[in-house]
Amino acid sequence: MIDNKKELQIAALQNGTVIDHIPSDQLFKVVSLLDIENLKTPVTIGYNLDSKKMGNKGILKIADKFFEQDEINRISLIAPAVKLNIIRDYEVAEKKLLHLPDELTGIVKCNNPKCISNNEPMKTRFKVIDKEMVTLKCEYCEMKTKKEDIVLL
Amino acid sequence: MKKNSFVSVADLSKEDILRLVKSAGSFEENPNRKILEGKVCATLFFEPSTRTRLSFETAINRLNGKVIGFSDAATTSSSKGETLKDTIKMVSNYADLIIMRHYLEGAARYASEITDIPIINAGDGANQHPSQTMLDLYSIYKTQGKLNNLTITMVGDLKYGRTVHSLIVGMSHFKPEFEFIAPEELRLPDTYKQFMEEKGLSYKEYTDFSEEVINRSDILYMTRVQRERFTDLMEYEKVKNVYILKNSMLKNSKENLRILHPLPRVNEIAYDVDDNPKAYYFEQAKNGVFARQAIICDVLETN
Numbered sequence: 001m002i003d004n005k006k007e008l009q010i011a012a013l014q015n016g017t018v019i020d021h022i023p024s025d026q027l028f029k030v031v032s033l034l035d036i037e038n039l040k041t042p043v044t045i046g047y048n049l050d051s052k053k054m055g056n057k058g059i060l061k062i063a064d065k066f067f068e069q070d071e072i073n074r075i076s077l078i079a080p081a082v083k084l085n086i087i088r089d090y091e092v093a094e095k096k097l098l099h100l101p102d103e104l105t106g107i108v109k110c111n112n113p114k115c116i117s118n119n120e121p122m123k124t125r126f127k128v129i130d131k132e133m134v135t136l137k138c139e140y141c142e143m144k145t146k147k148e149d150i151v152l153l
Numbered sequence: 154m155k156k157n158s159f160v161s162v163a164d165l166s167k168e169d170i171l172r173l174v175k176s177a178g179s180f181e182e183n184p185n186r187k188i189l190e191g192k193v194c195a196t197l198f199f200e201p202s203t204r205t206r207l208s209f210e211t212a213i214n215r216l217n218g219k220v221i222g223f224s225d226a227a228t229t230s231s232s233k234g235e236t237l238k239d240t241i242k243m244v245s246n247y248a249d250l251i252i253m254r255h256y257l258e259g260a261a262r263y264a265s266e267i268t269d270i271p272i273i274n275a276g277d278g279a280n281q282h283p284s285q286t287m288l289d290l291y292s293i294y295k296t297q298g299k300l301n302n303l304t305i306t307m308v309g310d311l312k313y314g315r316t317v318h319s320l321i322v323g324m325s326h327f328k329p330e331f332e333f334i335a336p337e338e339l340r341l342p343d344t345y346k347q348f349m350e351e352k353g354l355s356y357k358e359y360t361d362f363s364e365e366v367i368n369r370s371d372i373l374y375m376t377r378v379q380r381e382r383f384t385d386l387m388e389y390e391k392v393k394n395v396y397i398l399k400n401s402m403l404k405n406s407k408e409n410l411r412i413l414h415p416l417p418r419v420n421e422i423a424y425d426v427d428d429n430p431k432a433y434y435f436e437q438a439k440n441g442v443f444a445r446q447a448i449i450c451d452v453l454e455t456n
Contacts, residue, residue, distance in 0.1 A: 112258060114256075114257055114258050114278050114279070115257065115258050115259050116237065116255075116257045116258065116259040116260045116262075116263045116277075117259060117263075119257050120236055120237055120238060120263065121236060121238075122238070122263060138259065139259075139262065140258065140259025140260075140262050140263055141257075141258030141259040141277075141278070141280050142161065142163070142258070142259070142280055142281070143258070144344060
């Protein structure tokens with residue numbers, strides 16, 4: 001906890017979101033998924049930081065930005081153990097542990113070219129059938145997608 | 154999804170299947186009724202399938218319903234680039250029910266999400282063909298007097314055959330023993346083996362089509378081994394005559410054995426089997442009308 005506080009103080013985030021415990025190899029994917037390149041507010045990106053739990057980790061501190069639930073869900077697919085802190089007036093106002101939702105809408109592409117979702121102007125819909133292994137099943141064509149084959153939209 | 158659409162076998166509970174099977178039986182006893190009087194049913198065949206369409210349209214006509222629709226998307230506005238959504242929305246204004254076949258997988262599920270009228274899936278690409286499964290289940294029930302504890306042997310193309318996959322799912326409620334006979338290249342996909350393991354069902358796999366397996370079967374479900382499914386044509390040449398059922402192979406089979414086939418058959422059942430009383434594939438096709446009458450009335454909640 002003390003370490004955590006120090007980090008927060010370094011960033012001196014008045015309001016915004018801190019995303020901690022991002023696996024280093026997923027950090028830049030998370031950056032791109034959250035569309036951080038297009039933010040106008042200050043962002044601190046920590047890469048390959050020491051972590052007692054994970055060996056090394058990534059961290060993102062994003063000023064004046066609070067994410068919507070479906071934006072957060074995008075991260076949970078590739079970095080499910082991430083910790084998300086909402087900061088208001090220098091204090092952690094809310095802590096969020098991310099969980100894979102039971103259903104993913106409009107986030108993942110179906111890998112079946114003959115799936116209706118790749119041929120109509122519509123949102124994809126997947127059921128998460130195995131949260132541990134991250135296996136998805138298309139609600140339309142019923143094809144399963146394994147974690148390593150997941151393509152985000 | 155709308156509760157009363159009929160899209161996938163996986164949506165059906167044991168009770169649903171038993172209710173439909175019993176209802177199909179009552180339509181067989183009395184197929185001509187005025188249940189659909191005043192109803193308009195649309196048969197939208199974005200991909201041609203004469204057999205399935207005629208079976209559905211016969212079912213509707215015998216119940217005094219009216220049919221609108223098309224048998225080939227080439228003549229419709231979907232060939233001009235209209236989305237499926239727009240076609241479904243438009244037809245929903247006219248009809249009480251849509252029966253649709255589409256070349257894209259998941260098309261029927263999507264249609265069921267964008268309209269308030271029931272959708273019956275008459276085949277969506279390689280994915281589902283649930284009315285075929287219902288007629289298979291009805292045929293099994295009718296010939297065996299039950300669905301529970303049967304030994305079901307499936308032969309041929311178990312990899313791509315969607316009727317095989319759907320029948321596994323449909324039968325999974327009834328404690329079957331499955332025996333699968335297929336060439337190496339056309340073995341049952343792992344995902345269905347996992348499914349059976351999760352359900353605690355036992356199954357065995359063979360590459361030999363032996364009398365030994367036939368002799369313990371209650372149902373022999375034959376499918377076509379298609380040349381175009383093989384990446385290695387040498388392999389096809391080796392196996393093409395292996396998975397052919399001949400009448401002589403049935404001499405020690407069980408009295409209650411019945412041979413099913415989703416049709417069309419090419420050469421996988423020799424013609425000398427046709428006269429064997431255990432051959433059931435033509436009656437099976439006839440059962441399609443009764444099974445479809447049951448499905449239509451179920452989604453329209455007429456009974």
